[in-house]
Amino acid sequence: MSLDALYQEIILDHYRRPHHAGLREPYDAETRHVNPTCGDEITLRVHLSGTTAGDTVADVSYDAEGCSISQASVSVMSDLVIGKPVADAMTLHDEFLTLMQGRGAVEPDEDTLEDAVAFAGVAKFPARIKCALLGWMAWKDAVAQATRAPMSKEETA
Numbered sequence: 001m002s003l004d005a006l007y008q009e010i011i012l013d014h015y016r017r018p019h020h021a022g023l024r025e026p027y028d029a030e031t032r033h034v035n036p037t038c039g040d041e042i043t044l045r046v047h048l049s050g051t052t053a054g055d056t057v058a059d060v061s062y063d064a065e066g067c068s069i070s071q072a073s074v075s076v077m078s079d080l081v082i083g084k085p086v087a088d089a090m091t092l093h094d095e096f097l098t099l100m101q102g103r104g105a106v107e108p109d110e111d112t113l114e115d116a117v118a119f120a121g122v123a124k125f126p127a128r129i130k131c132a133l134l135g136w137m138a139w140k141d142a143v144a145q146a147t148r149a150p151m152s153k154e155e156t157a
């Protein structure tokens, strides 16, 4: 099996059987991101073990609609970041972003990115990069909200 075919299989596998899908409680922040060029939409919730960047990503849950790349990407991402310290997960986000912006010239690190290396080929197709990044952007946004001013959560509760 060629590398491209293997990557294709990983993406289709996550698309058909998405990991951690569905919106769950409890959560600290919820975001909704859309990718109008493709029609992808995602609502994503993040639950942290506390309220600072030093905490662990306790859960990521989501409701995604759209193309196979956008849905597979958020499934892979949730596998990667759940259970990791927020700082480590943010490093993964940055690595994935670098991979996606590398126009296919960045060599992905399989030890850290695991199944996310399957999206390396997507970087060659500018129109699909936003699909692959949608879930990661929604996650980063949600973490930013969850770690910002924990007081405001009590005020709005």
Ligand code: ZN
Binding pocket: 035, 038, 039, 040, 066, 067, 068, 069, 070, 131
């Ligand atoms: Zn898409």
